[in-house]
Amino acid sequence: MNDPMIEVRGLRKSYGRTAVLRGVDLSVRRGEIFALLGPNGAGKTTTVNILTTLVQPDGGTATIAGADVVRQPAAVRRSIALTGQYASVDEFQTGEENLVMMADLAHLPKRAVRRRAQELLERFDLADAAGRKVGTYSGGMRRRLDLAISLVADPAVLVLDEPTTGLDPASRSQLWDVVRGLAADGTTILLTTQYLEEADRLADTIAVLSDGQIAARGTATELKALVAGDHVRVSFEDADSLAAARGLDLLAGAEEDAKELALSFPAAEPVRAIRDVLERAEARGLAVAGVSVVKPTLDDVFLALTGSGAARRAPGSTVPDHPATARPATDRPAPEEALR
Structure with a gap:
């Protein structure tokens, strides 16, 4: 085979x-x-x-x-x-x-x-x-x-x-x-x-x-794996909770979706990040509507590799060639390397 x-x-x-x-x-x-x-x-x-x-x-x-x-x-x-x-x-x-x-x-x-x-x-x-x-x-x-x-x-x-x-x-x-x-x-x-x-x-x-x-x-x-890893998305029940969540250091720099009252941030350990967010939100009395882990999709990969739009990608990341598709070395850098 x-x-x-x-x-x-x-x-x-x-x-x-x-x-x-x-x-x-x-x-x-x-x-x-x-x-x-x-x-x-x-x-x-x-x-x-x-x-x-x-x-x-x-x-x-x-x-x-x-x-x-x-x-x-x-x-x-x-x-x-x-x-x-x-x-x-x-x-x-x-x-x-x-x-x-x-x-x-x-x-x-x-x-x-x-x-x-x-x-x-x-x-x-x-x-x-x-x-x-x-x-x-x-x-x-x-x-x-x-x-x-x-x-x-x-x-x-x-x-x-x-x-x-x-x-x-x-x-x-x-x-x-x-x-x-x-x-x-x-x-x-x-x-x-x-x-x-x-x-x-x-x-x-x-x-x-x-x-x-x-x-x-x-x-x-x-x-x-070419694009940045898991993101945690936290949604809130009201705008006041969303605004107050901005004061949590864990959510500093998080991407905001004001229309859906949600914040998203990258998390290397999403389970721990969710626990920390919920604990801190509860301590401040914030009304959290829900949390979810958003994983990279092929859409993200496609957009990142083809230049068709903005997409998350981990700096310096490449994808290894499949063993069956390994290519001989050339004088020109591989397209994967050009993405670094």
Whole structure:
């Protein structure tokens, strides 16, 4: 399960004078869910297009299941399936007819076509709707059918380009369960998404792409360590208590949310900090409405790494590369180091 299925080294691509990819390195293990995050224009789609042989890079190398995307494109295509942002299904055919058609196009043996279609319909909870026209399917059903179609030929690598775009929360959660099951069965999954919660919930490893380079990579926990740690939030029942709380040395410099009558401050030991705040508030007769611990999120990481806005980050903090994605030394400092 530790065999690399996707290997990218020094990938570069420019359109005219605009450099879209400026030396991207990635390594994805067999059976891993690898999420690629980044703002619009960061190079996610270009990376996907290169890996799926739709676009040729200007430099660097990329291999899928050991096949080079430039020199062995046919071998790469036999190993991959791509599911884009919107379901590519024929609305005038039934769900089963869509699957049978794709199985025929994939040159599956005639005797295996119907069996494979039925297996996928059952796996994606579409068996009861197999005989219905796809035009009658809900958005979630279409996405599941689209994903099922991608798996007709049992690819080793599945590329999901923002697969839950436009889905409601219930359909999104259902699709997440399907993706987890595929990875558990050994399918390698490269996921691009704009939903940071999606990457947090699904991915074994996350890479943040910014300005054509990998700004950081690691597990969700490792990436969250890039920003300043836990904060304690104390809310008060009235404005007088909020104002008086400013006199507590523990809350000096705390960030104020006057609209919600709350103060927030960083805490290396949040449990002890909460106890101290409550003890001192009680001693002064302050009306505390509630306390909570606010942990860093991937939103904080995303904003800090991509320069999309202000976010808390611990000074000098970096995220270690995942062992499977360690990069060779270069003369240029790693993007992670540039954040210090």
